Amino acid sequence: QKEVEQNSGPLSVPEGAIASLNCTYSDRGSQSFFWYRQYSGKSPELIMSIYSNGDKEDGRFTAQLNKASQYVSLLIRDSQPSDSATYLCAVYNAGNMLTFGGGTRLMVKP
Amino acid sequence: SAVISQKPSRDICQRGTSLTIQCQVDSQVTMMFWYRQQPGQSLTLIATANQGSEATYESGFVIDKFPISRPNLTFSTLTVSNMSPEDSSIYLCSALLQGLGEKLFFGSGTQLSVL
Numbered sequence: 001q002k003e004v005e006q007n008s009g010p011l012s013v014p015e016g017a018i019a020s021l022n023c024t025y026s027d028r029g030s031q032s033f034f035w036y037r038q039y040s041g042k043s044p045e046l047i048m049s050i051y052s053n054g055d056k057e058d059g060r061f062t063a064q065l066n067k068a069s070q071y072v073s074l075l076i077r078d079s080q081p082s083d084s085a086t087y088l089c090a091v092y093n094a095g096n097m098l099t100f101g102g103g104t105r106l107m108v109k110p
Numbered sequence: 111s112a113v114i115s116q117k118p119s120r121d122i123c124q125r126g127t128s129l130t131i132q133c134q135v136d137s138q139v140t141m142m143f144w145y146r147q148q149p150g151q152s153l154t155l156i157a158t159a160n161q162g163s164e165a166t167y168e169s170g171f172v173i174d175k176f177p178i179s180r181p182n183l184t185f186s187t188l189t190v191s192n193m194s195p196e197d198s199s200i201y202l203c204s205a206l207l208q209g210l211g212e213k214l215f216f217g218s219g220t221q222l223s224v225l
């Protein structure tokens with residue numbers, strides 16, 4: 001069973017702080033890693049993808065991948081109330097399977 | 111990125127009836143997927159729909175209940191057959207773009223309520 005694990009939260013951070021979201025996965029053959037943001041009642045929106053070890057930055061978002069430790073994280077700098085949503089980690093493996101974690105609910109308080 | 115149009119956006123249906131959800135992608139894609147999302151839950155994969163072959167269903171989902179069509183590289187449908195209240199959920203279609211790394215994009219979803 002290929003699994004992707006996330007803390008369900010809620011993770012509460014004050015406005016302007018850094019939000020750190022974590023995800024672990026079980027399949028060492030996983031190739032690609034994604035973070036989706038999902039607002040209540042909306043479909044998931046792709047915000048970051050990362051394919052190799054290290055950090056990838058896009059605006060206020062930084063994705064970090066450590067394949068040896070089998071974890072991927074998402075940092076949100078200068079968190080805003082509009083960042084309040086559920087963040088889904090997804091992992092893609094060579095079997096053309098995309099497996100989603102259970103999601104972490106983030107709450108950014110003004 | 112890809113633009114995925116999904117319709118209907120929501121529907122209220124009677125027990126025992128069927129609903130077909132349509133999904134149109136603005137570019138040609140080999141792989142499309144159908145997911146279900148219960149309130150407060152993560153995504154559950156129903157099936158993978160590749161053009162030119164039969165859909166591949168995940169454990170717990172069968173073709174008789176969720177028939178899928180994939181007539182070309184930009185379109186797919188999912189039918190929820192003989193509906194019961196337990197089928198009430200959000201149904202999401204998605205398309206996998208492959209280029210400089212794979213990326214999965216979602217349609218806007220169909221919120222289904224079965225009475």
